[in-house]
Amino acid sequence: xxxxxxxxxxxxxxxxxxxxxxxxxxxxxxxxxxxxxxxxxxxxxxxxxxxxxxxxxxxxxxxxxxxxxxxxxxxxxxxxxxxxxxxxxxxxxxxxxxxxxxxxxxxxxxxxxxxxxxxxxxxxxxxxxxxxxxxxxxxxxxxxxxxxxxxxxxxxxxxxxxxxxxxxxxxxxxxxxxxxxxxxxxxxxxxxxxxxxxxxxxxxxxxxxxxxxxxxxxxxxxxxxxxxxxxxxxxxxxxxxxxxxxxxxxxxxxxxxxxxxxxxxxx
Numbered sequence: 001x002x003x004x005x006x007x008x009x010x011x012x013x014x015x016x017x018x019x020x021x022x023x024x025x026x027x028x029x030x031x032x033x034x035x036x037x038x039x040x041x042x043x044x045x046x047x048x049x050x051x052x053x054x055x056x057x058x059x060x061x062x063x064x065x066x067x068x069x070x071x072x073x074x075x076x077x078x079x080x081x082x083x084x085x086x087x088x089x090x091x092x093x094x095x096x097x098x099x100x101x102x103x104x105x106x107x108x109x110x111x112x113x114x115x116x117x118x119x120x121x122x123x124x125x126x127x128x129x130x131x132x133x134x135x136x137x138x139x140x141x142x143x144x145x146x147x148x149x150x151x152x153x154x155x156x157x158x159x160x161x162x163x164x165x166x167x168x169x170x171x172x173x174x175x176x177x178x179x180x181x182x183x184x185x186x187x188x189x190x191x192x193x194x195x196x197x198x199x200x201x202x203x204x205x206x207x208x209x210x211x212x213x214x215x216x217x218x219x220x221x222x223x224x225x226x227x228x229x230x231x232x233x234x235x236x237x238x239x240x241x242x243x244x245x246x247x248x249x250x251x252x253x254x255x256x257x258x259x260x261x262x263x264x265x266x267x
Contacts, residue, residue: 020048022071023064028176031059035069043067104137104145104170108228108262112153116235116253129155131258133230135185137170145170149187149210151230153256162254163192164208164232179218181267183226186211191234191254202241208234208254216264224264232256 023031023045033045036056044058112131130153137147150165166189174181187210195202214228235251 020071021045022068023059024066024068025063026065026177028065032071035067101141102139103266104139104147104264105135105266106226106262106264107134108226108260109133110228110258110260110262112155112256112258114153114155114253115255115257126156126160129153129160131230131256131260133258133260133262135168137168139170139172143171143173145172149185149189151210151232151258153258159197160193160195162194162256164210164234165189168210180224181216183214183216183228184212185214185230191232193236193239193252193254200241202239204236204239204252206234206236206254208232216267218267222266224267226262226264228258228260228262230258230260232258 020032021035023033023043025031031045031047033047034054036044036046038044038061041061042058043061043064044056046054046056048054109130109132112129114127114129131151133149133151135147135149137145139145146167146169148166149168150163153162153164154160164187166187168185168187171184172181173184189208189210191206191208193202193204193206210230210232212228212230214226216224216226218224232255234254236248236254237251238245238247239252240246
């Protein structure tokens with residue numbers, strides 16, 4: 001009842017010529033109206049129609065992103081509308097919300113599956129394990145960044161492990177609200193290999209490449225939840241067993257596919 005009385009009172013005070021306000025919704029739409037009253041949850045507005053009539057309504061506050069009071073002034077008809085101030089275009093305002101430069105730091109962990117044919121005598125657990133990764137990158141602009149990464153993979157209850165580390169180039173594509181983003185990454189680095197079975201210890205290394213795709217869901221302006229898939233490619237030609245190095249008859253696969261979740265800081 002109080003809200004209704006407040007609305008009726010505000011309507012009674014409206015003159016024929018009045019300033020109009022500009023509302024921008026969370027979806028990026030604009031509403032040209034006159035704000036009549038506000039409550040904790042709602043905004044009561046009057047919208048001027050082309051025929052000169054006014055329609056009163058209300059909107060929820062949580063659906064409105066920005067309010068610019070007195071953005072337009074209406075004189076005698078809806079066609080005579082003059083902006084009182086100059087606002088940048090919508091797409092420009094969205095881009096200024098977040099600096100195109102900055103440092104991005106990510107930590108993640110998840111499931112890793114080794115790709116390639118297994119040597120005889122090894123069980124299926126040799127192919128499955130976990131991955132822990134981290135990367136740090138600086139962005140030159142909104143889309144391109146350069147940095148470094150390190151991923152640790154472990155299989156077969158800890159008897160087999162591998163570390164991948166090197167430089168990485170990233171491409172980032174924000175959505176319209178710049179709250180979430182697709183991330184594409186390509187890395188080139190050194191892939192180490194270590195296996196310990198009973199008294200046998202084998203080590204090796206090679207150069208490999210990584211290709212990743214991820215999606216960041218913004219939790220706040222500086223923190224996001226990341227879902228990431230990463231393909232690592234590499235093969236081992238030499239191996240050192242108990243201090244003795246020898247060539248492999250067939251190159252061993254160090255390739256893997258990893259699925260991980262993590263947190264991104266400093267977006």
